[in-house]
Amino acid sequence: MRVTELDLVHLNARFEGAPPLELLRFVSATFGFRAALLSSMQKAGTALCYLADRAALSFDVLFVDTGVLHVETIHTRDELARTHPNLRVITLYPDHSFAEQTRQEGLLYLSKEGQERCCYLRKSLPLRRVKGRYDALISALRRGEGGARAKVQPFGLDPEMGALRVHPFHALSNDELEELVSRPGLVLNPLHEMGYPTIGCFPCTTPVLPNEPERAGRWRHLANVTYCGINPVDRGKDDDVGIDLDDRYRVALFGGSA
């Protein structure tokens, strides 16, 4: 069946403001192993992993290692894999090391056009390689982050991946997130306590001052770059696009009879 943004209106109304676990359980029951979590090992992502694991929900967790991540982020991934037995952390890699890429194309991340290509090669393409393996990709985007994410819905479309995007934290407030990340057993990337509210590749991420916006440390060297583009919500949406999903999901997603 073809699913467009318009088809999601009722589904989004049904799950608007729903507790994160309700959405996680629904996605697990509907998609089973055809659903995966996406995490870059920032606190909202590891909080989502924690909730799923403690509810005994079994998901793959897709983590893209760009080859230029902080060692703390890699350790966070390893600790999460070690302590969350219901989850299978799968690391995806770019084709070339950062050094090989730099030899071939120069230091891409220093210019706006180069950054787009670098993020495409090192983040989007590795994820694209698992296209077809999942029908639902779950991520920890929140309206509370502001910017392009202020309008994130419970469900969205990812035409590049041919999958639904699911946002169990769409309505989670900053205070609710902080309460979650304080729970015993939740794995927290230590960079958050070193002045990094958000975390990406080390060449493009700095700590931020207390009076700066949370994302001020992302691509600080490039004016007007806020997102890498791996999340469709950050790129804006087009009502005309659609994805093809197996008919077996029709009743769970849209009601009616089989």
Ligand code: SF4
């Ligand atoms: S965040 Fe920077 S280093 Fe990482 S993939 Fe994007 S441009 Fe390259």
